[in-house]
Amino acid sequence: MLLVLALVTVGVFLIVRLVPGDPAQMVLGLKARPEQIADMHRRLGLDQPLWRQFTSFIATLLTTGDTGLSIAYNASSRALVLSRMPVSLWLIGCSAVLVVAISLPLAMTAALHKDGWVDQLVRIVPTITLGMPEFWVGLVFVLLFAVTLKIFPVGGVQPGIDGMLYSMALPSLTIALAQTPFIVRSLRTRILEVLGSDFVVTLRAAHLPERVIRRHVLRNALLPALQLYGMKISFLVGGTLVVEQVFGLPGVGSLLFNAITARDFPLIQAIAIYCALGVVLVSVVVEIAGGLIDYRVRGAAVGGRNRAAAGEWNSAAARGAL
Template identity: 40%
Template sequence: MLHRLRFIPGRLLQSIPVALGVTLIVFFMAHLLPGNAAVALLGQRATPDSVAALSAQMGLDKPLLQQYLIFLGQLLLGNLGESLTYQSPVAGLVLQAIPVTLSLLLFALILALAISIPLAALAAFRPGGARDLGVRGFTLLGQGMPQFWLGIMLILLLAVTLRAFPVGGYGASITDHIYYLFLPSLTLGITMCPTIIRSLRSSMINVLESEYIGTAKSKGAYGARLFRGHVIRNAAIPTVSVVGVNLGFLVGGSLVIERVFALPGLGSLMINSIFTRDFPVIQGVTLFVALFVVVVGILTDIVYTLLDPRVDLSGAQQP
């Protein structure tokens, strides 16, 4: 089994040029934002002389290429620079916000799977029936709802009207974190469900029509036993890739949802930094998101390889 995971070092090496390309794009895209960080920091006190002095102090008066080389050199040393707004190391700000965002994404994935697996099973066991049509209608409805709109609707219904959940915030204890993260996680989870349901439904239908399912039924496997032992594992194999890809896209959605629910994660940090033209923080958050997508891709390959013995990404010949 372990020899089939020998592709991991190669994937890590392939991610190095990707990371360098990301640093280049992130740096220059951040500097294409309209406005000046020095003006944003000084506000009404900004004068041409004070803006020039602050720009020189922050190194913003240097050519962009020189600024990029300085940024890249600091990055190789593990230094993401210092925030222009918070006057503290960017690495500390990012590390402080990462647990919130990762908790949100993990909770959203758990809720998405908890909703998607039963609905996909209901649809797949009787294709074309009333339950199948209802599930497919739910996927169409869910795919058409913008994340921020769905979040606001859930706030109005479950937080404002029913008072079952808080409007926003993160809480202090682990129990509070789970309680406060439920609504934003549910928002992200619902928007992720349509893709997972469609993939699982299609895979389950193919599995249920296969010969080995008929053999399992002839041996007395029905209902939950048949589903757990034969259907779900084989149907989940193609869905793993779908989940991995969408989890990467889900990071972008989490940035907006964190703002809607006032969560102190990477999303709020990013949006506040954009408003204040805090280039080092923008770069630090974007680099982490890019790194997260690369790691999710590698983990997806690992899970896919472990689930399907026919797949061998290491390049070794199968006996």
């Protein structure tokens, strides 16, 4: 976790300074005089050497958890990100739930009807949605469900939990449709492998109900899909940038868009670091969930610490049995 966060911090610090454009010029305008631009450089610390800017940035980050004052908003970058974070978390959470709700039934249905017309349909339709840009899908949803049918709002966020869920329906569905094909494909392949394993044949020979067998099959097939699902959470974070702009949501994505436009170094760095922290925490949660779903993951972790003792015990037990 620390290594990833350190690499993101260094990478973002360098990348935003390699992009052409002068943030002082962005703030003051094209008609600003050279002495005004130079004075703005001194106030922002941009006249200092790069290594001094980096050490000052790291010191501020470690002592305050902030990346400095936003150039465009003249406010704490951390406060700006945290004020926009709830909307983005709602969007990411609803999208993640929709990905699961769509992927699990489709993958199970396709695997149980292998090579049938249902399987072919499930494999083709998500692939088509994969090639559609998210902004185009969002605009189609707005025109169809908001403007024409007037079922959902055109954009913005409504108050209350019910209003938030109502506002997030179309944006979260837009993001979920872009990530569902990967999960469906991975989960379908794994379910087919598990269906051909020996324990499934044994369960069916014991005449267990099909719903019980499916539960065991799904539990054994979930771990690879869960790991891929954890990776796709980072793409959900990236998808908010475009989708929030389409639906007019006041989240971190739209804030990042404005920060990039204004070349707001501190704000871009704050958003990148907080998003990286969120992705890393999600990866840890996925690892923990993998252990809860599949006991072999817990066994591997425990066995890694006790492998030598277990090997000695097994050797003694084998000698005793002989």
